[in-house]
Amino acid sequence: MPVVPVSPTPEIAVAPELVVTHGTPLLVLFGSNLGTAAELAQQIGHDGTVRGFATTVASLDDYTDNLPPAGAAVIVSASYNGTPPDNAAGFCRWLGGDLAPSALAGVRYTVFGCGNRDWASTYQAIPTLIDTELAAHGATRVHPRGEGDARDDFDGQFRAWYGTLWSDLAHTLDLPTVDTDGQLARGHRYEVDVLTAAAAPLAATYNATTFGIIENRALQRRDGTTPPARSTRHIGLSLPDGLTYRTGDYLGVVPRNPPTWCNGCAPGSSSRTTPACGFGATSRPNRTYPSTNRFRSSHS
């Protein structure tokens, strides 16, 4: 089994990664509106490349009516009120359509679902549908379907599913198993980036608009004999010029991090000289914590 050293990116002083090459096709497909499933797919794709697969990462819609019976496909998808993410709608329509029972014979796959039990009646609706329909049309499940619940321990659930993914793929595809402790170099697990877009970097990540707060008042008295343990507040927001809203639009609330946490993350400094920084898992193969999002902190 050839082992090819790959240089680290220049700014990161870590041991080189070792890539084991065998070139088996690995398709990592995602259905994602807000980025969680897409980011997991990118991480899986990276890990596949390091393990020697010829990896392609793409949206589910890019592979509508085009699932190859070669190598394997790892599918990561969210659900939105029981319907597919925007970039998986065509794929799901095709899969639920008029397909012969053996149309997908030879396709090997597994599915991980990004969901949230707050949507109780449609929890994991789309990953479940994809998994069921693939099997119903002759595809072979090579690793059990996994579920991540954003209301619970999503990362732990992902890790539990991910832990045996590569050995299951190696077994099914008759590949050499990679000893991750021995053959893949160890590097650091986390990165801290200094962000140049200091103004509302989180909003920029989601292509969102920030609102001003024009009213913020407590709705419960706290000076009685039995003050409530929790705070309930009425919050009024001002709509920026030219922006309207309608039912179903998303409103994200970003809590402010305590300054001590921010200072703890600021690289090489406990002062307030760093306006904003991002902290997240590296994309290196040896990490044990597959962060689904990068965390950002701001001193402003």
Ligand SMILES: Cc1cc2nc3c(=O)[nH]c(=O)nc-3n(C[C@H](O)[C@H](O)[C@H](O)COP(=O)(O)O)c2cc1C
């Ligand atoms: C408006 C909305 C509707 C959702 N509907 C569902 C649902 O029906 N079933 C489910 O399991 N999760 C549901 N979720 C949770 C998302 O699927 C979950 O947060 C997922 O990680 C988002 O992935 P993405 O960032 O890749 O789009 C919903 C989330 C939102 C914001």
